[in-house]
Structures are given as C-alpha cells and as structure tokens.
Amino acid sequence: MTRKSVKRVSFYKSLLVACVRREGSISRTQLGRSTRIRMPLISALTRDLIARGVLMESGRKSAGRGRRQVLLGLNSRHGFVVGIEFDLYWMTAAVVDVCGRIVARRRIEMPCLPTRSAITEALLEAIASAIRESGYEPKALKGIGVADPGVVDTQSGTTRLCSLLPDWHDVPVRDLLTSRFGVPVLLDENTRAKTLCEHRAGAAQGIRHLLYVDVGSGIGCGLIMDGRLYRGHREIAGELGHVRVLENGPVCQCGGSGCLETVASYPALIRQARAALRDGARSLMAGRADALTMADFFEAVRGGDRLALGLWDRALRYLGEAVANAANLLNPELIAMNFNLPEADESLWLAALRGIVERRVIRLPGQDLPVRAARAGGDAGAWGAAMLLLDRLFEGPLVSQEVCLPVTTAKAGFLFTHYSAP
Numbered sequence: 001m002t003r004k005s006v007k008r009v010s011f012y013k014s015l016l017v018a019c020v021r022r023e024g025s026i027s028r029t030q031l032g033r034s035t036r037i038r039m040p041l042i043s044a045l046t047r048d049l050i051a052r053g054v055l056m057e058s059g060r061k062s063a064g065r066g067r068r069q070v071l072l073g074l075n076s077r078h079g080f081v082v083g084i085e086f087d088l089y090w091m092t093a094a095v096v097d098v099c100g101r102i103v104a105r106r107r108i109e110m111p112c113l114p115t116r117s118a119i120t121e122a123l124l125e126a127i128a129s130a131i132r133e134s135g136y137e138p139k140a141l142k143g144i145g146v147a148d149p150g151v152v153d154t155q156s157g158t159t160r161l162c163s164l165l166p167d168w169h170d171v172p173v174r175d176l177l178t179s180r181f182g183v184p185v186l187l188d189e190n191t192r193a194k195t196l197c198e199h200r201a202g203a204a205q206g207i208r209h210l211l212y213v214d215v216g217s218g219i220g221c222g223l224i225m226d227g228r229l230y231r232g233h234r235e236i237a238g239e240l241g242h243v244r245v246l247e248n249g250p251v252c253q254c255g256g257s258g259c260l261e262t263v264a265s266y267p268a269l270i271r272q273a274r275a276a277l278r279d280g281a282r283s284l285m286a287g288r289a290d291a292l293t294m295a296d297f298f299e300a301v302r303g304g305d306r307l308a309l310g311l312w313d314r315a316l317r318y319l320g321e322a323v324a325n326a327a328n329l330l331n332p333e334l335i336a337m338n339f340n341l342p343e344a345d346e347s348l349w350l351a352a353l354r355g356i357v358e359r360r361v362i363r364l365p366g367q368d369l370p371v372r373a374a375r376a377g378g379d380a381g382a383w384g385a386a387m388l389l390l391d392r393l394f395e396g397p398l399v400s401q402e403v404c405l406p407v408t409t410a411k412a413g414f415l416f417t418h419y420s421a422p
C-alpha cells in the first residue's frame, strides 16, 4: 500500500470507530450509510477492528422480512482512561472505560498545605492508586484527563494561575503526567469539565444553550453555546466568581476586591461566620468557630439559625443577581446550579434563585427560563475530564487528517463539536 492509502485506511478506521461510539450500537449497513464507505471495505475494516479488540458484536436487530442485522459496539475491555479533578478540599480520580462508564473511583482530601509539590504528589498518587484499583492491566491505560481549578492553557497543557491555590501556577501538568505515565494527557478547567458532564449525562442533556453555575471553594460558570463548550478568546470565559458585586468589598485572591467569590463561595461563608462568632454572635454554630465546616453551616441554616440564615440569604442574593446578569447577556435555555455538597439540598436555594431569575431576566411573554439542580454528581469533574479526553482520543485523528468524508446521520453530525483540533 502507498503511504497515501495507508493514511486513508487509518482515517476510515478512525471514522468507523467514532461513528460506533456516537451511536452506541450500529449495524454495518448503517455505518455504510453514515460514512459512505463501500460495504466490502466496511466488512474488512470492522473484521480487523474486532480482531484487535476495539469493536465487538453487541447484539442483533430486526432489519425487516425476518432478516436480523448484527450490531457493533465499542469493546469496553479495550482500554480505560483516568479522569481527575481537584479543588481546595478534595481530589477525585475516576477510572472510565472507553465506553464512558465509570468503573472505579478514588477520593482523597487535598493536602493541608497545598504547595505545588504536595499537589503534584497527590495527583500522581491518586492516579496510580485508581489504576491499581480499576482491575485493568496498567498497559490498557489510554490517557489521563485533568480538570484543574485554575486558568489553563489547553494547547500547552499548562495551568497558568489559580486563585484558590496560590502556589499552583505555571505548572506544566501535561508534561509532568506524560513523563510519569507515558500516555496522552488532556488538561482543562474543572467547571468546564463538569459542564460537559452535565450536558452529556446530567440535567442538561439535549440543551443547546446552557449556563452551568458551580458554587464551592470558588464560583465559576461553564457555557454550552449552540451545542458547543464555549471557552472565550484566551480560554478564560466563565469567571463568574470575579464579577464585582460590592463597592469597597473584601480583597479577592484575583487581586481585585468585592468579587462575588468573596461573599458567596464556601470559604467566604466560613470566614464570615467565624468572624461573627468571634465577635460573640449567638448561634447554633457557637463553639465550633475554629473547626467550622460547610456541613455545620448548612445544618445551622436548616435549623433556622439567624446568623447562618442571614449570611446564606445574602450570598444567594448576590449569586442570584450575578446569574441573572449572565443570563441577560447570554440568553440560555437552562440554568443548572451545582452546589457541590449533598448538604446543600435544593430546598435551601432553588426558590430564592428562581425568584431572582423570574424578576430580573428579560424574556418574551410565556417563555420560561428553568433553574435546576445539576444532577451529574460529585464525580462530574473527573468524569467530564475523562469525556473530554475520550472525545480527543476518538475524534482527534479525524480532525487532523486532510481527508474529509461526508457524514450523514444526525448523530454523526455532532462529530468534532467538543474540542478544537489538535
């Protein structure tokens, strides 16, 4: 075979595998219709892909007049990836098979002193132990996706800066992990990974314009605009936490002051509650000032504690105004809120935020803008990072080729939508 035809066959295989992944399970005839590759070639290529363990026969379906067609699917045992996410408090690693299902997870507390070397050490250890616990052969590892709390450069795989973890800046995360594990590494921002996960597997499936708001150790938002993740000019879109809400407010980690994050993030709420307790405020949280956690705080809110309720209402007011401003700017179809803790039950915030959005967001008569709780769960960041990586692994080879085939099915029409070309 000439070099050109080798390249073409490799492209055809990538296209077939990407189509099978998109559809879940698909017959050879449907593959032929979707890709316009000739049937004899499809038969030969799928035979080869099955022999290599990439694809497998996954069932049969009726094709009329008593005929039954064999369906093809991805072989989940072919390999796995690790998705990992971290913030101020937790690091979560998820082992995800090539079909996108989580098969094992590991959650560890972040180091008390989150220095650059301590975070690096924790990352390496969490990934290695997740691989050990996965039940897969380590050599079946296809790549690692990292969801980082900072501002990242996805092209170079570097974390530029991180307002939550001041020592975590200019870190070549991709090179660091590639040299240790010898596989492709994708670095992205954690709210963006959670947004993608919510869009694929949570409350925002089928939504084309999504405003996803992530509240926890920081506050950020992720955007799906016209079906695609929106990143902005330098990939810094979504810094909702640094929208200014207070004149002369507290100094923020970003260098500004009065940012939303200084009022409504979890560390800000803890700080405000501690200060009030030290000043002698009467509260259910009294006596716990030094060891106060957000679980204690939400318990106090639920118990009708005046101090906790006052701080929480104020945080929700500022958060609601910022979300309404973003919605007026972007005209989303859905607002999904993620409060990151099981204790932050939607009974504590949904009505308040819906009320503000109702009053403040401009809509046409009869049109609704739903506000909902995110559903993808505590693994969303790690899972989303794995999904971003799987997209890159399966569809990257298609984007980088010069050959371009017509793709006709509706689902296959979504190819190439979730990342930029390598």
Ligand SMILES: [Zn+2]
Pocket: 241, 242, 252, 253, 254, 255, 256, 257, 259, 261
């Ligand atoms: Zn700020």
